[in-house]
Amino acid sequence: QRPPLEREAPAEWTGWRLLTMAGLFDCWTPPAGGEPLYSYTILTVDASPNLENIHDRMPAILDGAEEVRRWLDFGEVKSLDALKLLQSKNILTFHPVSTLVNNSRNNSPECLQPVDLSSKKEPKPTASSRMMKNWLLSGDSLKRKEFCSPESKEEQKEKAAPQHKPVGSLQLWLQGGKKPRTK
Template identity: 45%
Template structure:
């Protein structure tokens, strides 16, 4: 599926759908027209991720954090999933992340819809991640968080086609299952796909480095002795002879 839900009733090209539906606010998902089909048809899904990045904008320096599952004990299923990639760059990131937090994936509740091209009847599956007001433990990082499915029972219940989305909506509550640590600002560029993206950093060193750079920038220029220009006796077209200046003394 493609991240960013395109409603089945949309008549234009998917790439021109103007509303960004990467996220679905839990508070309005049962009433919003964009999600009506997914809700009525019980088109629910689980979105898996090793982690996600969030910027703490309350920090003076807008520090990015890598958010992951607090319970870091790896499972055989997750190891198998992360070993199936053929992309060397992606595998390097996965390996680096697994070394840090163990490799268990986040399971986030989502909705999906199926947009169909009329000419070819080709289906396009898209999804959105449901979000909630953040748990108090996480609120200082961001005021919203994904709706987490914290165990196998919750996952099975969310995917149970015999239950309506209206019945299941109350089960989505802010939970204290996330952990996080500061990472480099290189994550701001999606082209960066190395283990540096998941390495823990000390934000104090970053702040200290920035402060030193600013201090050097605004520091007054050091005073230097005046230098007399060299005088050349050479005629036009001749190479000038070396002349000593006061700087040489």
């Protein structure tokens, strides 16, 4: 078995390349001595048209090995020529991904896969959601109907209201009404 550093990259990365950005760096040593302070910054430019709806700025992308060489070769490339490399470039693409990316512990190819935002997936029920559903369903029938049926509140109230049955002769007599007729 090969050591981890010698393993081949996963197939998902075939054809992709590094995202190379223009930056500046410096190393400052305090005049009174002490630890040197290393710092860097990534240069930004106006966003390209395909990224404007995400943010108004984007990193200054160096497109290809030749641009990287020219940016880093300050001995031969004049500063003004290097500055011409700092342009908005329409070379980045993006797509929506799963909410798995919201957790830093997730490090799988699924984090990179495009998702279709137009298709709604039914969420997988968790143990707690199943327990809550069972609890709601174990209540009285009115609660069960409210939870399970798509009826409106008005329809549910109408069904739950006491139903008036036709009053029979015995009922009238008990209520002190007219004496029931007999044949």
